[in-house]
Amino acid sequence: VTTAFLDRIDAVDSQVEAFLHVDREDALKQAGEVDNKRSAGEALGPLAGVPIAVKDVLCDETKACTCASRMLENFRPPYSSHVVNRLKAADAVLIGRTNMDEFAMGSSTENSGFQKTKNPWSLDSTPGGSSGGSAAAVAASMAPLALGTDTGGSIRQPAGFCGIVGLKPTYGRVSRYGLVAFASSLDQVGPMSHDVSGSARLLQAIAGHDPLDSTSLPEPVPDYLSTIDQPIDGLRIGICREHYGEGLSPEVDRAVQAAVDTYIEQGAEVVDVELPHSKYSVATYYIIAPSEASSNLARYDGIHYGYRAEKFDDMIDLYARSRGESFGAEVKRRIMLGTYALSAGYSDQYYNKALKVRRLIRRDFDDAFSKVDVILSPVTPSPAFKIGELADDPLAMYLSDIYTISANLAGIPGISIPAGQSESGLPIGLQLLGPTFGEETLFRAARMFEQ
Numbered sequence: 001v002t003t004a005f006l007d008r009i010d011a012v013d014s015q016v017e018a019f020l021h022v023d024r025e026d027a028l029k030q031a032g033e034v035d036n037k038r039s040a041g042e043a044l045g046p047l048a049g050v051p052i053a054v055k056d057v058l059c060d061e062t063k064a065c066t067c068a069s070r071m072l073e074n075f076r077p078p079y080s081s082h083v084v085n086r087l088k089a090a091d092a093v094l095i096g097r098t099n100m101d102e103f104a105m106g107s108s109t110e111n112s113g114f115q116k117t118k119n120p121w122s123l124d125s126t127p128g129g130s131s132g133g134s135a136a137a138v139a140a141s142m143a144p145l146a147l148g149t150d151t152g153g154s155i156r157q158p159a160g161f162c163g164i165v166g167l168k169p170t171y172g173r174v175s176r177y178g179l180v181a182f183a184s185s186l187d188q189v190g191p192m193s194h195d196v197s198g199s200a201r202l203l204q205a206i207a208g209h210d211p212l213d214s215t216s217l218p219e220p221v222p223d224y225l226s227t228i229d230q231p232i233d234g235l236r237i238g239i240c241r242e243h244y245g246e247g248l249s250p251e252v253d254r255a256v257q258a259a260v261d262t263y264i265e266q267g268a269e270v271v272d273v274e275l276p277h278s279k280y281s282v283a284t285y286y287i288i289a290p291s292e293a294s295s296n297l298a299r300y301d302g303i304h305y306g307y308r309a310e311k312f313d314d315m316i317d318l319y320a321r322s323r324g325e326s327f328g329a330e331v332k333r334r335i336m337l338g339t340y341a342l343s344a345g346y347s348d349q350y351y352n353k354a355l356k357v358r359r360l361i362r363r364d365f366d367d368a369f370s371k372v373d374v375i376l377s378p379v380t381p382s383p384a385f386k387i388g389e390l391a392d393d394p395l396a397m398y399l400s401d402i403y404t405i406s407a408n409l410a411g412i413p414g415i416s417i418p419a420g421q422s423e424s425g426l427p428i429g430l431q432l433l434g435p436t437f438g439e440e441t442l443f444r445a446a447r448m449f450e451q
């Protein structure tokens with residue numbers, strides 16, 4: 001199996017450019033170890049021999065971890081992330097490291113410091129981002145499963161653009177230990193796959209409490225696969241009218257309405273819900289995420305980690321040159337935005353205000369989930385955009401995150417599933433949001449649609 005996927009990578013990745021690093025020998029060695037275990041009659045893990053692509057933001061002590069940044073081009077982490085250790089314990093084969101927007105900042109994978117990943121459905125379109133490499137790897141059958149991370153949509157949006165399934169778990173469901181931090185209060189690791197059961201299987205392997213991440217929660221992990229095929233009787237689907245206004249492309253609108261009809265045919269009930277503060281979610285996110293990023297990225301000083309400028313006058317100059325020469329434009333933009341929003345005299349006006357709005361957004365969801373099981377919405381306002389189309393317009397790029405971002409602010413789970421195609425043949429995604437720890441409900445509801 002591993003050989004087949006490696007051959008597929010050899011055949012198509014020169015066009016798609018989903019992977020930053022594939023070590024054929026190492027992957028075959030891992031697969032060989034699983035084979036030996038099997039021959040010796042040893043018990044095998046639940047992902048035995050399954051190749052998994054890993055976003056290049058998750059530390060694996062046996063490999064470089066670049067976060068698609070020149071800053072970390074040669075960085076080898078001294079330890080492995082919790083999720084990588086879990087996959088190894090499950091006997092998975094970690095087949096390669098996938099491309100992403102630098103430090104996961106972006107929605108198109110164009111912000112990678114190394115290469116631009118293409119959407120396998122149409123090579124002049126982006127695969128979405130920031131987990132665009134993982135999404136493209138799965139969509140082009142270069143790996144059956146992949147790990148991504150989602151701070152404001154980076155699993156769900158590329159899954160939607162590439163016609164696959166992707167799930168952002170509840171904040172605290174999956175350990176962030178060894179995940180290079182972008183915005184610590186929003187980041188979550190999650191699964192990407194061809195179908196819903198693939199994501200359930202992968203989440204099963206990585207979810208659960210980890211004492212090494214103080215924000216990981218000690219909630220028992222249900223057996224997702226044992227219930228996934230049970231349709232939810234009288235599923236209550238929340239629809240927020242505000243989601244269907246200006247800015248939503250007619251093709252996506254049609255696909256989402258058709259999905260609602262499919263659910264109604266299966267006995268689901270549609271309930272109107274109100275999320276009155278969701279209109280502030282993009283503004284709130286783009287204060288909080290850059291603020292946390294500016295603080296997290298302060299550690300890249302040219303001394304402790306990564307790139308160091310060759311020529312400098314003094315220590316301050318060393319910091320400035322090392323960061324200036326190795327960070328890309330979007331990362332610099334975020335650092336400046338965040339530093340400004342946190343600075344004395346402005347933090348009450350921006351950062352602290354954003355935290356208050358975040359609380360209101362969270363409260364809207366609590367109210368809504370007292371009435372419904374899931375909230376159904378588009379993943380993005382339109383199908384995949386072209387490479388370069390939004391690259392020079394960061395505000396337009398930020399606005400395209402409108403449907404995904406509020407889940408991260410509220411800490412709730414969300415799944416993106418394929419829901420048809422546009423006229424030009426690009427995939428359209430459907431999003432289901434659930435209450436805290438509602439992953440099991442999301443899998444079951446998503447599976448009802450898939451079947």
Ligand code: GLN
Nearest residue numbers: 104106150151152153154
């Ligand atoms: N597109 C969003 C951003 O640029 C989300 C990124 C993410 O989820 N990592 O911040």
